[in-house]
Amino acid sequence: MYERGLTSQALKLALTAVRVCEVSNQECRLLLADCWTTIGGVQIETHSATDSATADSYNSLKTALDLRLQAVTIGLMNADHPQIANSFMSLSSAALGLSVRSSSTDPAREAVELAKKSIGLREKNPTVQEQMHSLSYHNLALAHLQLCELGEAEEAATKGLEIARNINPSTGATHTMYFILIPLFYRFC
Amino acid sequence: MIVYDNADDQQLLAEYWPRTTTGAILVTSRHPESVNSLTKAGKEVTTLTQTDGSAFLISMLHNGELHNGNQHLHSSVTMQLSKLLDGLPLALWSASGFIRQSGCSLPEALDLFKSPPDLFDALEGGSDAQKRREKEYSLRTVWELNMSSLSETAAELLGIISFLDPDGVPESLFKYPGSSLRSMGLQTFPDYKAYFKSVISLKAYSLVHSTQSRGRQEICIHRLVQEAALTRMRPEHWQRMFRSAVELLWAVFPKQCEEGQLMSPFWQECLIYAAHVESLESRYCQSEFMLQENLHFGELLYHCSW
Numbered sequence: 001m002y003e004r005g006l007t008s009q010a011l012k013l014a015l016t017a018v019r020v021c022e023v024s025n026q027e028c029r030l031l032l033a034d035c036w037t038t039i040g041g042v043q044i045e046t047h048s049a050t051d052s053a054t055a056d057s058y059n060s061l062k063t064a065l066d067l068r069l070q071a072v073t074i075g076l077m078n079a080d081h082p083q084i085a086n087s088f089m090s091l092s093s094a095a096l097g098l099s100v101r102s103s104s105t106d107p108a109r110e111a112v113e114l115a116k117k118s119i120g121l122r123e124k125n126p127t128v129q130e131q132m133h134s135l136s137y138h139n140l141a142l143a144h145l146q147l148c149e150l151g152e153a154e155e156a157a158t159k160g161l162e163i164a165r166n167i168n169p170s171t172g173a174t175h176t177m178y179f180i181l182i183p184l185f186y187r188f189c
Numbered sequence: 190m191i192v193y194d195n196a197d198d199q200q201l202l203a204e205y206w207p208r209t210t211t212g213a214i215l216v217t218s219r220h221p222e223s224v225n226s227l228t229k230a231g232k233e234v235t236t237l238t239q240t241d242g243s244a245f246l247i248s249m250l251h252n253g254e255l256h257n258g259n260q261h262l263h264s265s266v267t268m269q270l271s272k273l274l275d276g277l278p279l280a281l282w283s284a285s286g287f288i289r290q291s292g293c294s295l296p297e298a299l300d301l302f303k304s305p306p307d308l309f310d311a312l313e314g315g316s317d318a319q320k321r322r323e324k325e326y327s328l329r330t331v332w333e334l335n336m337s338s339l340s341e342t343a344a345e346l347l348g349i350i351s352f353l354d355p356d357g358v359p360e361s362l363f364k365y366p367g368s369s370l371r372s373m374g375l376q377t378f379p380d381y382k383a384y385f386k387s388v389i390s391l392k393a394y395s396l397v398h399s400t401q402s403r404g405r406q407e408i409c410i411h412r413l414v415q416e417a418a419l420t421r422m423r424p425e426h427w428q429r430m431f432r433s434a435v436e437l438l439w440a441v442f443p444k445q446c447e448e449g450q451l452m453s454p455f456w457q458e459c460l461i462y463a464a465h466v467e468s469l470e471s472r473y474c475q476s477e478f479m480l481q482e483n484l485h486f487g488e489l490l491y492h493c494s495w
Contacts, residue, residue: 001463001493001494001495002494002495003451003452003453003456003495004456009467009494010494010495011494012470012494013466013467013470013490013491013493013494014490014491014494016470016473016474016490017487017488017490017491017494020473020482020483020484020486020487020490021484021487023482024482024483024484024487025482026482026484028484028487031484031487031488031491034445034449034491034495035487035490035491035494037449038491038494038495081447081448082448082449083447083448083449086449128448129448129450
């Protein structure tokens with residue numbers, strides 16, 4: 001439902017799933033993390049221009065990441081599992097959302113750090129989830145852009161574009177996205 | 190014209206069936222198949238369409254209820270009521286009686302009827318004397334008689350279907366239920382033959398009907414039949430049927446891979462079962478206190494939400 005844009009239905013089911021997990025005596029950290037990922041994703045997609053809505057998505061995705069890191073600690077999941085990288089990437093997006101409304105650079109700085117952690121994990125297995133790998137660089141570029149770090153933004157965008165080309169050299173859309181991004185760096189910063 | 194009312198016994202009906210070839214025969218029965226062997230030229234009176242149901246409801250209400258306020262709003266509400274009551278003439282007749290007696294407005298009645306436990310109380314409302322008189326003919330009584338006559342497997346099938354979306358339960362859901370249910374200690378259908386016999390039985394009692402939709406064979410059930418079936422369940426039975434419905438859906442619903450990849454290749458398949466997952470979730474939310482923990486249910490909700 002989330003993938004198809006049925007966000008309110010997705011949110012309702014995911015919240016109920018959280019309630020189901022919370023009354024369970026069985027180990028369900030990973031399932032809970034998945035549910036909070038859906039909830040946070042829906043909140044990012046549907047947030048209005050309010051601080052609290054953006055903070056909600058950050059908190060949901062932070063919960064998801066924390067649960068996955070706990071799972072790593074107790075041996076339920078490998079530290080380099082793709083879902084850990086996905087979690088860092090999603091939280092980076094949420095932090096970026098917070099930074100847009102913040103006068104402080106802290107959220108943007110956090111978005112950069114989280115994106116780098118996601119990338120760091122993906123570089124260990126570069127052929128796994130290449131699209132997400134490219135997106136992680138895209139998010140890093142946006143975070144640097146938010147900080148007006150143009151050189152770093154361009155470097156990240158270029159790297160993301162390079163990975164995207166490797167996935168499908170004939171696809172023009174991703175290329176177009178990055179070619180638009182780079183001139184914007186110079187116009188709006 | 191001859192009318193056979195509540196003609197459920199086929200043998201008895203055959204004894205009194207007219208020998209002439211002219212005239213008209215009207216039969217009411219809880220077993221529609223009872224007349225099939227007696228005549229080739231017949232027509233089953235099915236439920237009303239939404240429009241006809243709305244018109245029927247309007248005709249049953251006194252003019253006063255409809256002349257106060259906006260006519261367009263009223264016809265919109267009667268259309269919604271007709272849909273909510275699945276075009277069942279008896280349900281619409283009962284609803285009109287409730288509206289007249291209670292004096293509530295049409296929008297108020299619609300809000301009330303949307304709440305399933307209140308729906309039956311409203312449809313069977315009236316004085317105690319009236320309730321006793323009409324008990325024989327009440328919807329719940331009719332369905333109670335039918336449901337109490339079902340075999341154990343047919344009753345279990347009805348119980349499971351009562352938790353799902355009423356507008357099309359794919360038969361594929363029941364094709365390979367045995368192993369997943371047995372592993373959970375829920376012995377419902379030993380094989381597909383048992384399921385098939387159960388469906389025939391449910392159809393014979395007019396509790397469900399089959400349709401062909403989008404190339405699939407589906408079972409449909411009236412919402413009111415679902416409510417009647419759920420209302421008569423004891424709590425432990427309710428738990429078991431809910432769990433069975435969860436396990437059946439969990440066995441067939443596409444799962445997201447561990448790496449969290451997109452499920453777009455499975456969208457069409459997800460669409461077949463999504464409404465049923467939502468129906469289960471709705472029942473869970475209505476009766477959370479009744480349910481034991483069920484992690485498969487949590488997983489089902491997650492995969493459908495993603």
